[in-house]
Amino acid sequence: DQQVKQNSPSLSVQEGRISILNCDYTNSMFDYFLWYKKYPAEGPTFLISISSIKDKNEDGRFTVFLNKSAKHLSLHIVPSQPGDSAVYFCAASVNNAGNMLTFGGGTRLMVKP
Amino acid sequence: EPEVTQTPSHQVTQMGQEVILRCVPISNHLYFYWYRQILGQKVEFLVSFYNNEISEKSEIFDDQFSVERPDGSNFTLKIRSTKLEDSAMYFCASSETTGRYGYTFGSGTRLTVV
Numbered sequence: 001d002q003q004v005k006q007n008s009p010s011l012s013v014q015e016g017r018i019s020i021l022n023c024d025y026t027n028s029m030f031d032y033f034l035w036y037k038k039y040p041a042e043g044p045t046f047l048i049s050i051s052s053i054k055d056k057n058e059d060g061r062f063t064v065f066l067n068k069s070a071k072h073l074s075l076h077i078v079p080s081q082p083g084d085s086a087v088y089f090c091a092a093s094v095n096n097a098g099n100m101l102t103f104g105g106g107t108r109l110m111v112k113p
Numbered sequence: 114e115p116e117v118t119q120t121p122s123h124q125v126t127q128m129g130q131e132v133i134l135r136c137v138p139i140s141n142h143l144y145f146y147w148y149r150q151i152l153g154q155k156v157e158f159l160v161s162f163y164n165n166e167i168s169e170k171s172e173i174f175d176d177q178f179s180v181e182r183p184d185g186s187n188f189t190l191k192i193r194s195t196k197l198e199d200s201a202m203y204f205c206a207s208s209e210t211t212g213r214y215g216y217t218f219g220s221g222t223r224l225t226v227v
Contacts (some may be wrong), residue, residue, distance in 0.1 A: 034215050043117070043204050043218030057174065089156060098169040099144055099212030103156040 002025045004092050006104035011113050019077040021107050022089035026071065030092035034101065035064060035075045039086045047088075048075070080111045115139040117219035119205050125225045126195050134222045135188045136205030144214060145188045146206040147180065149173070156204070161212065162188065195226045 003078050005024045013019045022032075031052040036044035050057040050064045050073065064075045078083055087108050091101040118137040126132045135205045138145050147159040162180055179191045188207075193197055202223050206216035 023119070032213055036218075043119075043220045044204075045218070046215045049215060081153065091156075093213035095213070097213075099161045099163075099208070100147070100158045100169055100171075101212070101216075105155050 002105075003030075004102050004104040005089060006088075007088060008107050009029070010108040010110070013080045013109065015082055015111055015113050016079045019075075019084065019091075019109055019111065021075040021078045021088050021109065022075075023073050023075075024071060025073075025092055027092070027094070027102075028071070029094045029097070030102075031095050032093045033064070033066060033073050034091045034093075035062075036091060036103075037084075037090045037091065038106070044089055051075050077106050077109075080109075082111050082113050085109055085111045114124055117205055117207055117208075117217050118218035119222050121221045121222060122220065123175070123225070125227060126204045128197055128226055129194050132195055132224065134192075134205070137186050138205065138207030139209075139217055140186070140215075142187050142207035142209050144168075144208045144210070144212050144216070145180075145182070145213060146208075148204045148206065148218075149201040150204065150221075151201040152164045157177075159190070160225055183184050188195070192224075195224075197226050198225075200224060200226045 034049040035047040038044045053090045066073045089107045090104045144156045145162040150156045160174045161168045204221045206218045209217040
């Protein structure tokens, strides 16, 4: 049951360019979305989130866009830096349905110097 | 910055043995979670715990699994009789308020069942 899907297992980007990571979901009950970053041998760390009442949220170099009609969200990193190389997970939750997050499979981002 | 601490970082156990994974959540957090990630697969929800009881659990969290908060600081996951397919990275997490807005994860315990 893949309610949250990240169709690109990996992405390679040149330093200084934009990285765009995509995520699709099928459950229309999801109303809050999060991006986590994970380095090897570490746990996921929270990066940025967006509520379904918004279509964009920005935090420094990171911007998340939400297209509810397409059930699609994306994470933009501008400019990309080598330290951004990690696995990025999108996750989603449902209001009034507990505390569970449903994760996508992750996209490995490699930023080349 | 406050951290969620997990021990051990790697545990190897024989099939059929009991294993306890330990976590120290962030001290003022009230909600606690266990997730797991089988190699190459998604991060999957196991269980959430609040006010000294399980508040949600997934179908993965069957009778072989249990959680406990034995004192004011530790949060443990016990697997009674481990199977080969229990081999995974187990992540503990905690949140101050409802976790649907995100949690803080620990670095994980890699469990290898042989």
